[in-house]
Amino acid sequence: MKILLFLIFTVGLIVGSFINTYSYRIIRNKPVIWDRSRCPCCKEIIKPLDLIPVFSYILLKGKCRQCAEKIGFRYPLSEIFVGLVFSAIYLKVGLGRELLPYLFISSVLTAAVFTDLENMIIPNSLVFFGFWGGVILKLFVGTAGVEDMLLGSIAGGMPLLLIGILSRGGMGGGDIKLAAVMGLILGWKLVLVALFISFCVGGLVGVMLVFFGLKGRKDCIPFGPFLAVGGHFLHTFG
Ligand SMILES: [Zn+2]
Incomplete structure (x- = not known):
């Protein structure tokens, strides 16, 4: 039960990260998939290790590894939001259909x-x-x-x-x-x-x-x- 909750919360974090990427790209008419994430400031490709929801933000202290440009607080915040929503839904409907x-x-x-x-x-x-x-x-x-x-x-x-x-x-x-x-x-x-x-x-x-x-x-x-x-x-x- 607790492990499942943690798992669902983690999936929520990852989905939240995808949603961030999706909405950022769709608004700017960029391809939504098959494109590496780049820093909007220095255009450097972001390494996979720096793309882990929430953790990377904390490890990097909210700054781009290359150019030290600030990463918006909305990113980890929205990831946590989706994680919490996913957890709440799971707590309510359980493993139902x-x-x-x-x-x-x-x-x-x-x-x-x-x-x-x-x-x-x-x-x-x-x-x-x-x-x-x-x-x-x-x-x-x-x-x-x-x-x-x-x-x-x-x-x-x-x-x-x-x-x-x-x-x-x-x-x-x-x-x-x-x-x-x-x-x-x-x-x-x-x-x-x-x-x-x-x-x-x-x-x-x-x-x-x-x-x-x-x-x-x-x-x-x-x-x-x-x-x-x-x-x-x-x-x-x-
Ligand atoms: Zn940068």
Whole structure:
């Protein structure tokens, strides 16, 4: 039990590291795979030993080995975050059939948070990956059938699509598609609860941002992070 928890936490750290690399590269239109990681400052290829999640950051004291440029604290932080989310999901669902689908969707959601916060986009490639990964995992590992997945997608995507139409583009296409993928994996009941949480938290944060003058009334606020909050909240605490 404890060894498994440690193992899942470690897998979370590694996945978190991949998500960092993915979101960094996709935003900058760089190839996502088949490319070595380089320091963004001196362009030196980073050695495998310096790519170990969290540990390398501590060993290098947060600096590039070659040029001593600071490495953002967000990297180890987000790795630990994914590790904790993975652990929480495992503690909740155990080694059940939904474990893999849940770990998968939480990874996709986390990647969407990074790209949405940094660049206000949820890449189509990520939604595509989430969709097919979700379908395969649900069919071969999870418990849902095709009908459940279809119903879940509609329950997840439709409310946001309606908001998008009614507000004339107030909801991004990426958010709508991501919510549909979320529904595919969570099922219609859970995704509706997740959406409800997303709207509550999103509304609250939106009001606060406007109140403190950080955003104007008409500014766009990315919704992806709130979708992720809703999704994570559900399969970890719900
Ligand atoms: Zn460097």
